[in-house]
């Protein structure tokens with residue numbers, strides 16, 4: 001079923017180095033991704049169709065990728081252009097074809113379509129349609145099944161605990177929830193601490209579903225936080241007043257996944273080199289595996305847990321989420337769970353997922369739906385005093401879209 005949706009296969013920056021060839025493992029299969037000298041992208045099965053060696057060690061030359069074992073040459077469509085070790089006049093190359101897959105580049109990510117039939121257009125999401133200077137993309141490796149990763153993003157109540165800061169400081173990298181809430185003089189982290197039990201509801205949409213988390217603060221106002229499940233394996237959440245994050249959780253195989261995040265700004269252009277600098281030091285390349293993880297207890301420090309953060313795992317909320325999804329084990333045992341009313345998003349996603357897995361061709365959700373439909377989605381924090389929460393966040397989202405100059409109104 002996941003193959004019926006465009007999936008992130010690599011960051012565009014992975015092809016920027018010495019050699020535009022990268023080894024990709026996606027949905028349990030091995031591929032090679034490369035850019036030819038004409039700039040065209042190709043995604044091919046990784047095992048050479050001659051004797052099975054790894055084509056990601058191939059030479060990008062002569063209009064394709066040349067296998068380093070006997071020199072067979074393949075173009076971006078998988079056509080064999082040359083079999084130089086064969087006798088003069090051999091027509092073998094006309095009979096050989098390597099499986100290839102549609103691939104395209106958009107806003108820092110290279111997308112692959114592994115599905116059956118014609119590839120649909122990319123979904124009309126803000127992060128995919130925004131001008132390039134409004135978007136920054138990055139990725140990271142998590143050592144767990146992708147479904148666990150997806151579920152952390154559709155669980156609005158954990159922010160009051162997992163991401164709790166015991167003090168209110170100014171916002172800096174990784175320290176989300178420190179900004180002041182509009183017109184309240186209150187840091188959002190304080191609100192999250194003081195109102196730990198939001199009222200969470202879900203509403204089905206054309207892209208999946210929207211989560212609304214309401215936190216009433218001392219009967220003075222209601223904080224509205226809008227997050228989204230972009231079915232089947234992405235979420236969209238607010239990062240700051242200007243920036244939303246859409247994050248895909250893409251299976252590498254059953255026990256590991258990549259998150260691919262697209263940060264889209266509705267205000268000032270993003271400072272991509274600064275955002276990359278802030279993140280690149282925390283991962284190993286070329287795997288984008290975080291340096292902090294299970295092997296070093298996710299950086300856990302008991303003194304910090306007593307004095308600074310709820311987790312004791314530093315200020316970076318990415319690390320908190322990583323612990324939350326990795327510590328149950330690579331494939332969590334869900335038979336031992338006790339889902340609660342605040343897990344309404346998790347229940348909804350599991351229902352949708354099981355239904356779609358039983359009928360993967362059903363054209364009902366994003367990627368298959370009407371490409372002219374503008375999904376957004378809206379991911380925003382708003383403060384409602386007199387008006388209804390729904391009207392309040394819609395107004396805040398409408399204003400932000402108008403100011404952006406590029407984001408169309410929501411139709412969903």
Ligand code: FES
Pocket residue numbers: 048049050051052053067068069070071072
């Ligand atoms: S194995 Fe690739 S050319 Fe022989």
Ligand SMILES: [Fe+2]
Pocket residue numbers: 152158159162163317321
């Ligand atoms: Fe989180």
